[in-house]
Amino acid sequence: MIFDFALIADSIPKMLTGFWMTFELWFLSAVLGMALAIILLLMRISGRWYLFSPAMIYIYIFRGTPILVQIFIIYHGMPQLEFVRESMFWPILREPFGCAILALTLNTGAYVSEILRGGVLGVDRGLKEAGAALGLSATHRFIYITTPIAIRLALPAYSNDIISLMKSTALASTITLLDMMGIARTIVAETYAPYEIFISLMIIYLIMTWITQRTFGWLEKRMSRHVRSEA
Numbered sequence: 001m002i003f004d005f006a007l008i009a010d011s012i013p014k015m016l017t018g019f020w021m022t023f024e025l026w027f028l029s030a031v032l033g034m035a036l037a038i039i040l041l042l043m044r045i046s047g048r049w050y051l052f053s054p055a056m057i058y059i060y061i062f063r064g065t066p067i068l069v070q071i072f073i074i075y076h077g078m079p080q081l082e083f084v085r086e087s088m089f090w091p092i093l094r095e096p097f098g099c100a101i102l103a104l105t106l107n108t109g110a111y112v113s114e115i116l117r118g119g120v121l122g123v124d125r126g127l128k129e130a131g132a133a134l135g136l137s138a139t140h141r142f143i144y145i146t147t148p149i150a151i152r153l154a155l156p157a158y159s160n161d162i163i164s165l166m167k168s169t170a171l172a173s174t175i176t177l178l179d180m181m182g183i184a185r186t187i188v189a190e191t192y193a194p195y196e197i198f199i200s201l202m203i204i205y206l207i208m209t210w211i212t213q214r215t216f217g218w219l220e221k222r223m224s225r226h227v228r229s230e231a
Contacts, residue, residue: 004193008200011187015201018180025097025169025179029104030162036109041116055113062110068171070107075099075175100172108165115161119154120146152223159216163209170205180204 043055062070078084078093085094092098123146131141173182184201188194 003199004196007191007193008196011184011191011197012200012204014187015180015183015197015204018178018183021172021177021179022166022169022181025100025104025172025177026166028101029108029169030165032101032105033108033112033165036105037112037116040109040113041120044113044117045120059110059113062107063114067103067107067168068174071100071103071171071175074103096172096175096177099175100169100177104165104168104172107168108161111161111164112158115154115157116150118157119150119152122153123149152220155216155220155223159213159220162216163212166208166212167205 040055040059043051046052074093075096078099084090093102127145127149128141131145136144169179170181172179173185176182178186180201184197188197191197
C-alpha cells in the first residue's frame with residue numbers, strides 16, 4: 001500500500017478548518033458538564049432521598065448507554081415532541097450544534113459527578129474532624145477543607161474524562177456538523193482515500209491528547225507541590 005503524501009499535505013489544512021468547531025464542542029461541553037456534575041454531586045451527598053435517587057437514576061442512564069445513542073435520541077427524537085418545539089429552548093435544539101452540546105454535556109456531567117464524588121470520599125475523615133474541632137461549620141469544612149483536597153484527588157481521573165470528551169466530539173459529525181471528523185469524512189467521500197485521511201486525523205487527535213495530558217500533568221504537579229513523598 002502506497003500512501004499519497006501529497007494528499008495528506010493537502011488534506012490536513014482542510015481538516016484543521018474544523019478545529020474550532022471541535023474545540024467549541026469540547027470546551028462548552030466541558031464547562032457545562034462540570035456545572036451539571038457539581039449539581040449532581042451535591043444531590044448525591046445531600047443525604048436526602050428525593051435528591052439522591054433522581055441523581056442516581058440520571059447517572060445510571062447516561063453512564064449505561066452509548067453516547068452515540070444519546071446524540072441520536074436528542075437530535076432525531078426531541079424535535080418530534082411538541083412541547084419541545086414550543087419551548088424557549090427550541091432555537092437551540094433545532095440546530096445540530098445545540099443538540100451535540102446538550103448530548104455531550106449530559107453524558108460528561110454523569111461521569112464527572114462520579115469522579116468528583118470519588119474525590120470527596122477520598123478526603124481523610126480526620127481532616128474533617130479537625131475542622132469541626134476548630135469550630136468550622138459543615139459548609140465551611142466542605143468549602144475550605146474537602147473541596148481543595150477532593151479536586152487534587154479527582155484531577156487525574158478528570159483529565160482522562162476530558163480526553164474522552166475530546167474524542168467523543170467526533171461523533172457530532174454523524175448529525176451533519178463539520179468538525180474535523182466531518183470534514184475528514186467529506187474528503188474521504190471525494191478522494192476514496194480513507195487511510196491517508198483518517199491516519200492524518202488520528203495524528204491531529206494524538207497531538208491534542210498530548211497537549212491536554214501535559215497541561216493536566218502540570219496542574220497536578222502544581223496542586224501537589226506541597227505534598228512530600230515519604231521516604
